[in-house]
Amino acid sequence: MSVSDEIVAEAGTGNTVKVKFWIDNWCNGKRFKERFPGLFKIARNKQVKVAKCVTKLENENQWNLGWVRPPNSDAEWAQWWNMLYLPNNVRFKPESDTWMWKLNNNGEFTVAAIPKQIVKEDVLETADEWKHWNSWIPPKVNYFTWRAAIERIPVKKELIKRRIPIDNQLCLRCEEEEESADHVICGCIRSKPIWKSILVWLKVPTYTQFERCTDVLEHVTSLSGSKEWKKVINTVLQTTMWNLWKARNEMEFKGNIRSGNNIVENIMADSFIWLKSKSKIQNIVWERWVDFNIRDIVK
Template sequence: MFLAPKKVIKALEAIRRDFIWGRKAGKHKIRWIAWSQMTRDRALGGMGLGNLRNTNLAFMTKWWWKYKAKPKELWTRVIKAIHDNNRSYKLIPSNKKVAGVWKDITKAGKELESMGVSITDELTVEVGNGKAIKFWLDRWSGDRSLKDAYPGIFKIAENKHAMVADYVTVLQNENQWFITCTRPPNTDEEWSQWANLLQQINGTRVSGKEDRWGWKSDSKGIFSVAAVRNQLNKAEVNQEVEEWKLWNKWVPPKANYFSWRAALEKISVKRELVRRGMNISNVLCPRCGVSEETVDHLICECRVSQRIWVEVSKWLKVPSISGRRNCKELMEHCYTLKGSGDWRKIINVVIQAALWNIWKSRNDKEFEGHLRNEKEILDNIMEDSFIWVKTRSKIQGIVWERWLDFNIRDVVS
């Protein structure tokens, strides 16, 4: 209901960061990915945690929309009685001498303007009966308000706050307009504006339906807090970003999150730890002991991982997955295979289960000295992927006996 102070937002974001990344002995753990990317929408290449400030501003914008969309409600009439005056031509009224939450709500407009989002431009209306649209001040005919489009006529208008319904009579096949002015137009410019005004509004059909206020940047023109928040999130991205399209609802969040970080090379392999200032005496892969441990080596190049991918490919009955250069290429491979969308989604589940178990086997060797063999890892991959698909998808008819042979083509649409 109120515009949160920036200090409050900053404190809340700090709590969220500490929760995500963790703290140990009063110190921050490594923060692998910029917080701005963590809060960015998934469609913009982020984790999708959401930006608190943008969410707060989006909720403030909803009150602008409600004020315009619901002029007859009691609270709207109270706000109008307190803040409106005949000399104000703003989208929503604001009396600077009156303190309170409404002042905060109107201040949100300036902050959105500084972020490149104009509420005045974005709030659009589909004309119905005209009872919720100000004839001169709202943008209901054309891309500008009639006040700005025809300033000469607005200057002599009798009621500058008139509603569209005040000036129109709806007949069976047409609308008749009766615009009252303090005097008739008396210059060539005023007559020209008068003729253009009538021509413009005659092209707008007024009906008996309710007026519908919406949001221009939404694909369907419908106002929602999510639409405003998404637009604010996009406005903060100053460069082109690549969407991570491999999020899979059939995979648990922790595994989805790990796969995304692995594709960005933001997991705690030894090279990345050294780059972040940690002193590590042995940077070789703990499983093969031959090459420096990088993300690509761990996932794709290590001979242990390669043997796992060969066995996974045989089980799935698909061309060999082994030989991919990096984690992202490996995950995208499933969508190059022929088959239905659900079948390829299941392949993606298996690949993410494999990534997850390769990582766990690496940690077992690094921290416990236990090197799991390929059969043990493959069994874990089969078990995890079966449980994920069985519990998180709506596909019926998948049973363990058939899953062991990956004989599921007939039950996957």
């Protein structure tokens, strides 16, 4: 056990700003430079203070980190999404930055606490890390599905939380329920037929009813098949989430009502293009893709 690992920083908004974003132990028990070494390597300012790179909003924190170059590999993008997820809900104290000894409830250092910690098994796991990063789809789609899963997309429910005046909080597509992220993607009567059509096309059980965005992403793990096969399914499911959001926006801002068939066709086309350009699956052709007849070419 490292004693320094048991000293945690509490970032504040007071006059004394000391806690460093990459260097100090201030978010869920591990320094970011150790948890995300790929990002630390390309960080422009490795000594930047937490308070200098965060914009505090009512329901979330937005982070502005400078880079020598943008993340450009699958590993770096995966670390980026996971890193953003961890500090998203950190609450800042109104006082100045402070350090605390986490083995004691009162935050004070005692030698007696050290042997007690040494004999404890280290079971600290990052349960909330984002596990659904998919290198076959564009970063903007990965980012959207992550934001949708944590209910941080600009639906009416979230806008109202931010005190943005909304005349009608109901979903414009069904006009029956409050517009939340889970409703738009899964629960709306205009979304459910899309999901059924996609599941039929994928030749997977259609009795599944998605209630939340996380249900969609976790569904892949319940299916049988190889890792590559599940990644194909994940690609289609995330593409479906993205297209349902686009259809919502077209109706909300342009008044365009897209048919279910049109949305399904776009899901097929987008996922085919992304697989064709990003994956290493050979001999995938449109004629077989539209029938989802690809089992023999997926490992």
